[in-house]
Amino acid sequence: MSALNTLSNNQKVQLRNAFTIIDGDSRDSTITKQDLKNLYTTLGLPTPTDKQLGTMLEGKDGVNFTQFSNIMAKEFSKFDDKLTIYNALKVFAEDTPTGNSTTEEEFIIDVDTLKEACCSVQLGEIGSGDHRLERKTFDKLVNGFIKEEIDGKKVFLASKWLDAYID
Incomplete structure (x- = not known):
């Protein structure tokens, strides 16, 4: 099962909005290292190294919306795993x-x-x-x-x- 199938409709809408913001002025439907650098600069945060940016993009030159959504869905599932273990320990x-x-x-x-x-x-x-x-x-x-x-x-x-x- 694709990680994307685990997202609610509301989460998909939020991811679309986030993707659009990160894609920035280029509006090329791909998040690139330059898009991420621009985002960090806009937020006033230190810009990650090229290696860190490459890791964020999973070694690709850029990610489209479907790839971005799958990456984020995998990250969201980690929260569920952590919450399950937390509740078991509790x-x-x-x-x-x-x-x-x-x-x-x-x-x-x-x-x-x-x-x-x-x-x-x-x-x-x-x-x-x-x-x-x-x-x-x-x-x-x-x-x-x-x-x-x-x-x-x-x-x-x-x-x-x-x-x-x-x-």
Whole structure:
């Protein structure tokens, strides 16, 4: 299925408007490096390098509206993936001492509880053998995203992990 098929009609209209703005004065129905440079200049932002601009255009000289829409739809899908993982991790979040849930920016997850849950789930087909996440693999994945609390409890910094691993 094309990533473009995942967009709502409203999103397609918004993308058309954005494409038209980025295409700028050239109105050649192609976003080029020059169009992107002009956009950054207009916005008062530092202009990316030619290499960065090439990456934005996926190595092409320019992208048409369909290509642009597909690129953007793929980027939008990453937000959905991140939100799904965020919501799954939020299930393990503890309440703050006042009884209110922590902010969306950072929430508290006991790393041992999360580890037990992640390493006990069968990842493969039923009957295909033991395909659970190994504890040492879990430890590598969360390395650098755990802080010790005063009471000795290890806390997983979920939002920082999401920012680092889920683009």
